[in-house]
Amino acid sequence: xxxxxxxxxxxxxxxxxxxxxxxxxxxxxxxxxxxxxxxxxxxxxxxxxxxxxxxxxxxxxxxxxxxxxxxxxxxxxxxxxxxxxxxxxxxxxxxxxxxxxxxxxxxxxxxxxxxxxxxxxxxxxxxxxxxxxxxxxxxxxxxxxxxxxxxxxxxxxxxxxxxxxxxxxxxxxxxxxxxxxxxxxxxxxxxxxxxxxxxxxxxxxxxxxxxxx
Amino acid sequence: xxxxxxxxxxxxxxxxxxxxxxxxxxxxxxxxxxxxxxxxxxxxxxxxxxxxxxxxxxxxxxxxxxxxxxxxxxxxxxxxxxxxxxxxxxxxxxxxxxxxxxxxxxxxxxxxxxxxxxxxxxxxxxxxxxxxxxxxxxxxxxxxxxxxxxxxxxxxxxxxxxxxxxxxxxxxxxxxxxxxxxxxxxxxxxxxxxxxxxxxxxxxxxxxxxxxx
Numbered sequence: 001x002x003x004x005x006x007x008x009x010x011x012x013x014x015x016x017x018x019x020x021x022x023x024x025x026x027x028x029x030x031x032x033x034x035x036x037x038x039x040x041x042x043x044x045x046x047x048x049x050x051x052x053x054x055x056x057x058x059x060x061x062x063x064x065x066x067x068x069x070x071x072x073x074x075x076x077x078x079x080x081x082x083x084x085x086x087x088x089x090x091x092x093x094x095x096x097x098x099x100x101x102x103x104x105x106x107x108x109x110x111x112x113x114x115x116x117x118x119x120x121x122x123x124x125x126x127x128x129x130x131x132x133x134x135x136x137x138x139x140x141x142x143x144x145x146x147x148x149x150x151x152x153x154x155x156x157x158x159x160x161x162x163x164x165x166x167x168x169x170x171x172x173x174x175x176x177x178x179x180x181x182x183x184x185x186x187x188x189x190x191x192x193x194x195x196x197x198x199x200x201x202x203x204x205x206x207x208x209x210x211x212x213x
Numbered sequence: 214x215x216x217x218x219x220x221x222x223x224x225x226x227x228x229x230x231x232x233x234x235x236x237x238x239x240x241x242x243x244x245x246x247x248x249x250x251x252x253x254x255x256x257x258x259x260x261x262x263x264x265x266x267x268x269x270x271x272x273x274x275x276x277x278x279x280x281x282x283x284x285x286x287x288x289x290x291x292x293x294x295x296x297x298x299x300x301x302x303x304x305x306x307x308x309x310x311x312x313x314x315x316x317x318x319x320x321x322x323x324x325x326x327x328x329x330x331x332x333x334x335x336x337x338x339x340x341x342x343x344x345x346x347x348x349x350x351x352x353x354x355x356x357x358x359x360x361x362x363x364x365x366x367x368x369x370x371x372x373x374x375x376x377x378x379x380x381x382x383x384x385x386x387x388x389x390x391x392x393x394x395x396x397x398x399x400x401x402x403x404x405x406x407x408x409x410x411x412x413x414x415x416x417x418x419x420x421x422x423x424x425x426x
């Protein structure tokens with residue numbers, strides 16, 4: 001399988017964690033979102049994903065899957081062990097709920113260039129204030145909802161898709177200088193995740209397209 | 214089960230379609246998003262969903278699930294027949310991908326009051342132009358991606374979660390006066406969906422909290 005992705009994209013990082021957690025080998029294909037106007041807009045990439053977004057998973061037979069949530073659900077179905085979505089139907093639902101707080105409730109608002117470009121260039125607005133508003137709000141929802149199920153991780157004592165979505169979101173929050181100290185439950189769980197090799201290996205700084213120091 | 218929802222909310226409508234398709238009985242609990250500053254902000258509702266959003270599914274034992282994607286996945290697991298997510302792992306992935314183009318790629322940008330309120334009140338921007346930009350863009354991605362799998366419905370010849378997410382999105386597009394004529398594949402499929410009793414029953418106008426003509 002080939003993963004088209006970008007080192008610093010939070011949605012790409014989610015998929016890399018899931019692949020590492022399940023020890024699924026894959027070929028890393030870098031799509032530089034900034035260089036030369038954005039490689040995601042090249043015709044050959046748009047032919048695979050009309051939305052010009054990463055990540056995109058290309059299977060061995062050439063079929064593709066876009067949207068990080070769809071990709072991680074696919075990985076969970078094809079490689080069920082070790083699971084990132086274990087438990088009864090309600091627990092699985094709550095894992096997905098927490099992941100969606102990030103996926104549809106936060107990330108779209110920090111998307112670059114689609115969202116932040118419009119805020120800055122068309123509306124002449126303060127895109128930094130915009131990001132801080134929506135990221136702070138979303139992390140607050142996540143913190144309050146997590147209290148009900150949190151153990152060592154967001155839902156119980158094993159990592160789940162909820163954690164896979166949260167860790168890259170906290171990294172993005174810091175990039176945008178969002179104060180994260182108020183989210184003590186999330187920070188405690190993030191530290192537990194960072195101790196796991198799968199999360200560490202998938203970190204942006206360790207990817208082949210990350211700038212060398 | 215009780216569904217906390219609002220007649221005109223597109224995310225609420227998605228869940229109503231899934232419930233109707235699977236013929237699952239439920240109690241309709243209206244949460245008026247505008248009246249008295251928004252019933253979703255009442256303390257008793259925030260205790261169930263800190264994000265103050267609809268829909269919310271409350272199970273018989275009092276446990277809750279928020280986020281429409283998490284709810285419909287739960288319904289699919291608990292009531293697998295008739296399915297809205299049938300097929301092999303790739304087909305299921307593509308269904309979820311198309312649903313996410315709406316869920317995380319369009320709807321967050323038209324969310325009222327969180328998104329449109331900020332655009333209008335804080336940025337003093339044209340919220341109508343904003344909505345048209347993001348909805349047109351997202352429907353374009355959906356149309357182009359659908360071509361690969363479309364039959365009578367978005368993925369093959371039976372309705373799936375992809376259609377469940379698309380139909381309320383087209384309704385929302387018209388509310389915001391977005392021209393939908395360019396999306397001929399989507400419109401053809403929408404007409405097929407509207408012929409199905411489950412989609413018709415779940416329509417906003419047929420809900421108990423819809424304004425009487």
